[in-house]
Amino acid sequence: MIQQLRITLLFLITFSIVLPACKKRPIDEPTPAEQAPFDIYAAGREGYVAKYWKNGKAVNLGKTGVSSDANAMAIAGNDVHIAGYEVSPSGKYVAKYWKNGISTSLTDGSQDAFANDIFVQGNDVYIAGQEMAAGKTTYQAKYWKNGIPVVLTDGTQQAIATGIAIIGNDVYVIGEWRSLEWLTPITVYWKNGQLFNLSDRATAADNQSIAVSGNDLYFLWSETYNSAGQSQTKYSKNLGGPVLINDGTPDVRGYSISVNGSDVYVAGSGTTDGNSAIMAKYWKNGSPVILSNGPDSAFGLSIAVSGADVFVSGYRDGSNERNGVAQYWKNATAVPLTDGSAAALIRKIVVVRK
Numbered sequence: 001m002i003q004q005l006r007i008t009l010l011f012l013i014t015f016s017i018v019l020p021a022c023k024k025r026p027i028d029e030p031t032p033a034e035q036a037p038f039d040i041y042a043a044g045r046e047g048y049v050a051k052y053w054k055n056g057k058a059v060n061l062g063k064t065g066v067s068s069d070a071n072a073m074a075i076a077g078n079d080v081h082i083a084g085y086e087v088s089p090s091g092k093y094v095a096k097y098w099k100n101g102i103s104t105s106l107t108d109g110s111q112d113a114f115a116n117d118i119f120v121q122g123n124d125v126y127i128a129g130q131e132m133a134a135g136k137t138t139y140q141a142k143y144w145k146n147g148i149p150v151v152l153t154d155g156t157q158q159a160i161a162t163g164i165a166i167i168g169n170d171v172y173v174i175g176e177w178r179s180l181e182w183l184t185p186i187t188v189y190w191k192n193g194q195l196f197n198l199s200d201r202a203t204a205a206d207n208q209s210i211a212v213s214g215n216d217l218y219f220l221w222s223e224t225y226n227s228a229g230q231s232q233t234k235y236s237k238n239l240g241g242p243v244l245i246n247d248g249t250p251d252v253r254g255y256s257i258s259v260n261g262s263d264v265y266v267a268g269s270g271t272t273d274g275n276s277a278i279m280a281k282y283w284k285n286g287s288p289v290i291l292s293n294g295p296d297s298a299f300g301l302s303i304a305v306s307g308a309d310v311f312v313s314g315y316r317d318g319s320n321e322r323n324g325v326a327q328y329w330k331n332a333t334a335v336p337l338t339d340g341s342a343a344a345l346i347r348k349i350v351v352v353r354k
Contacts, residue, residue, distance in 0.1 A: 038306055041350040042313050043073035043082050044326055047342035050084050050096075056337060061098050062086055068096070072127075073348045076120040083115035083127045095129050097147075106144050107131055115144075117163045117210070128164035128173050141175050141190070152190050156180070161190075163210035167217055174198075174219055176205040187221040198236075199223055206231050206253065207268075213259035220257035220266060233268065247288040254283075260305040267303035267312045280329070282312050291329045292316065299345075300329070306351040313349035 036055070043052040050062035050070040061082065062068030068086035075081070082098040088109040095106040095113040106127065107113040113131035120126075125146055130139040133155030141152040141159035152173065153159040161175040171192055178185035184204035189196050199205060203223035211218040222233040233254035234242035245252050245266060254268040266283045277294035282303055291312060292298035301314040313328040322340035328349055329335070338344040 035354070037354055038309075039352045039354065040311065040328070041073060041075055041080065041352070042326070042328060042337065042346045043070040043084075043348045044313075044315075044344065044346040045069045046326060046338050046344035050082075050086065050098075052080065052082060053337050053346075054080075056335075058337070059101060061101060061103065069347070070098075071115060071347050072117040073350055074118045074120045075350050075352050081118055081120055081125060083118040083129070085114045095127075095131065095144075097125070097127055097144075099125075104147065106147060106149075110134070114160075116161065119164050119166055121166045124166075126164050126166060126171065128161035128175070130160040130175075138180070141173070141177070143171070143173055150193070152193060152195075153177070158185065159188075162208045165210045165212045165217065167212060167215060172210065172217060174208045174210045174221070176208070184224075187223060189219060198242075203232075207255050209254070209256045211257045211259055216259070218257050218259055218264070220254050222252070222254045222268070233266065235264065235266065237264075243286070245283050245286050247283065247286070249288075252283075255300065256302040258303045258305050263305075265303050265305055265310065267300035267314070269297075269299045269314075280312065280314055280316075282310065284310075289332060291332055291334070295319065301346065302348045304349050304351045306353060309351075311349050311351050313346035315345035318343070 041054055048067045050068035051058050051060045070082050070084040072083045080100055084096050085093050086096050088094050092109045093112040094109045095115040097104045111132040115127050115129040117128045128143045130141050133140045136155050138155050138158050140155050141161040142149050158178040161173045163174040165172050173190040176185040177188040187199040187205040203225045206222040206224050209220040220235040222231045225232050230251040231253040233245045233252045236242050249270050251270045254266045256267040258265045269278050278297035280291040280298035280300040282289050296317045296319050298316040299314040300312040304311045311330050315324045315326050318324045318340055323343040325336050325340045326338045326344035326346045327334050327336040
């Protein structure tokens with residue numbers, strides 16, 4: 001009997017010690033998810049309808065059944081600013097601005113117009129684009145400040161404004177300009193409305209981008225330089241001499257520029273010998289990083305850098321009867337945002353640290 005009491009007492013003591021140690025998280029209680037250190041915004045289109053994605057979740061901007069596109073985006077605090085266009089019921093392209101999904105028409109729809117880039121400084125919103133001159137077949141480059149247009153050309157030339165940035169009180173706009181006697185446009189910029197050339201008629205203007213880092217201004221432009229349609233890309237800092245991106249390939253097509261500290265990043269595409277597919281790339285201080293290698297062509301249209309992470313957005317051509325896929329690459333790893341059921345692309349990516 002005494003032996004049985006000892007055994008029972010020993011069991012109770014052991015049970016009282018072990019039980020608290022065994023209290024763990026219930027199986028069905030979820031483990032707190034590790035939060036990403038940043039929010040990833042991407043703007044573009046799917047099925048020819050403007051939209052943006054925040055951390056992979058899509059927000060429609062354009063109307064269903066109406067062609068539209070989101071060309072540019074800026075994030076200011078909790079506000080999402082997007083510039084683009086939408087086709088009106090009469091078939092005219094209307095320059096559009098969306099703030100947190102609510103649209104504003106920058107033009108009245110009487111002439112075709114497009115909004116190509118956006119820059120936010122304090123409470124002021126600047127949007128660069130172009131509108132067909134009334135009674136003419138030429139586009140006038142212009143920008144809108146808080147919805148009020150500032151015309152940069154008089155309609156006697158072809159001109160478009162593709163990028164805009166503000167430093168202090170100075171407004172910089174990059175774009176293309178062509179006299180009607182010329183066959184091809186040149187790359188130009190305007191500072192407070194005054195026109196300056198960045199290229200000459202030996203090449204044809206192709207793509208442009210603009211970026212600000214602190215008080216430093218960066219222009220990027222690509223230009224077609226031969227009859228095969230191949231491009232070369234240059235950038236400049238603070239209106240200094242152009243730097244040619246030369247990675248040893250004949251076709252370097254830059255679309256977007258971003259600066260992180262002393263490092264200059266350019267997103268774009270190009271080809272290599274023996275590969276018919278166009279490859280998405282980015283260049284860091286002129287050195288290429290290949291993001292795709294076929295069999296489908298891919299394009300890097302925008303770039304953002306956060307710390308050591310590099311994000312490039314664009315699209316991959318469809319295959320096997322599928323449409324192009326909107327995607328971005330994070331540190332060269334592809335992240336698709338669409339499934340190929342409708343043609344899609346990402347024109348702009350913005351990464352915001354939490």
